Amino acid sequence: xxxxxxxxxxxxxxxxxxxxTFRDAGGVWTKYDLNDVATPEGFAxxxxxxxxxxxxxxxxxxxxxxxxAHAALARLEVEHQGQVLIVTQNVDxxxxxxxxxxxxxxxxxxxxxxxxxxxxxxxxxDQMHLDDECPECRAKATRPDVVWxxxxxxxxxxxxxxxxxxxxxxxxxxxxSVYPAAGFVEIANGAGAHTMELNLEPSETATAFAESRxxxxxEVVPNWVDEVLADTN
Ligand code: NAD
Ligand code: ZN
Numbered sequence: 001x002x003x004x005x006x007x008x009x010x011x012x013x014x015x016x017x018x019x020x021t022f023r024d025a026g027g028v029w030t031k032y033d034l035n036d037v038a039t040p041e042g043f044a045x046x047x048x049x050x051x052x053x054x055x056x057x058x059x060x061x062x063x064x065x066x067x068x069a070h071a072a073l074a075r076l077e078v079e080h081q082g083q084v085l086i087v088t089q090n091v092d093x094x095x096x097x098x099x100x101x102x103x104x105x106x107x108x109x110x111x112x113x114x115x116x117x118x119x120x121x122x123x124x125x126d127q128m129h130l131d132d133e134c135p136e137c138r139a140k141a142t143r144p145d146v147v148w149x150x151x152x153x154x155x156x157x158x159x160x161x162x163x164x165x166x167x168x169x170x171x172x173x174x175x176x177s178v179y180p181a182a183g184f185v186e187i188a189n190g191a192g193a194h195t196m197e198l199n200l201e202p203s204e205t206a207t208a209f210a211e212s213r214x215x216x217x218x219e220v221v222p223n224w225v226d227e228v229l230a231d232t233n
Contacts, residue, residue, distance in 0.1 A: 005080065005228070006166040006193075007073065008184055009088045009095070012173020012200060016218050017064040019092055023175070038148050047143075048130055054144040055127045058110050061092040062126070069172070069217035070098035072225040077102060079229050082167070087159055089174060089181055091146050106153040106181065112145035121145055153180060166193045170224075173198070173217050176205035185209055198224060 011021035020027030036042040037053040077084040077100055086095055086103045091110040095103045108114075113124040113132075117139035124144065125132075132142045147153050163169060169188035176182040185208045188195050197209040198220045206212060213220045 003082045003167040005084045005168045007086045008171045010174025013069050013217050016067045051128045066094040066098035069221035070094050072222040074099035076225045108146035114145035117141040163187050164191045169193045170196045176203035
């Protein structure tokens with residue numbers, strides 16, 4: 001039976017590629033206050049600090065390699081008879097580098113730049129600077145194309161449509177602490193989908209899922225993909 005699968009991913013799927021999650025001891029987020037580097041107010045106060053932060057994350061993300069969890073999800077997209085959509089909260093591009101095509105970045109992309117004046121978007125240079133000009137309007141108002149706290153995530157209407165349509169909703173490597181993504185499971189439940197969590201530890205919304213598998217993404221995700229492909233194809 002063909003199934004329509006929607007997968008929500010978070011920092012945990014990239015953890016074993018060496019990109020720290022937001023809670024990791026010593027991780028990049030423990031060295032910065034999120035109000036300084038991940039809010040529009042922080043950017044208005046000190047845009048240079050925000051560029052430094054994302055420039056460093058971009059360097060790390062470029063060096064990182066996709067892991068077995070990313071690879072398994074890419075294989076699922078190719079081999080599964082139904083639809084597979086990845087909605088990711090991650091700003092890295094490891095899903096794409098592993099080969100996934102249907103990937104929606106609800107929190108934006110580290111490797112894209114955005115003009116705050118005219119909303120043009122383009123590929124970000126490795127290092128973004130305060131005095132960079134927008135290639136379209138020439139304003140010196142360029143920022144990383146990432147969604148900050150207090151901003152509305154991308155493609156929300158389309159995401160809700162796809163979650164409502166899902167037969168299977170799977171959340172992988174996300175703490176369930178940031179809305180609206182943390183609310184997708186309830187929407188999927190309400191629409192009659194089977195819901196499943198794959199995470200190192202139970203997330204904050206763990207009780208909302210019908211099923212849960214605990215463990216490292218590089219182990220639980222390939223196992224789950226093998227099961228889905230054996231079951232439904
Ligand atoms: P998160 O860091 O909040 O959660 C990561 C989850 O992954 C945790 O539940 C953890 O148990 C799990 N995990 C860790 N290693 C794993 C592994 N090897 N295999 C499987 N799971 C593993 O990240 P998130 O849920 O993606 O956060 C959502 C969004 O919230 C992010 O896009 C980010 O913008 C934002 N956020 C920011 C902060 C902050 O700035 N301090 C904190 C939390 C979330
Ligand atoms: Zn512009």
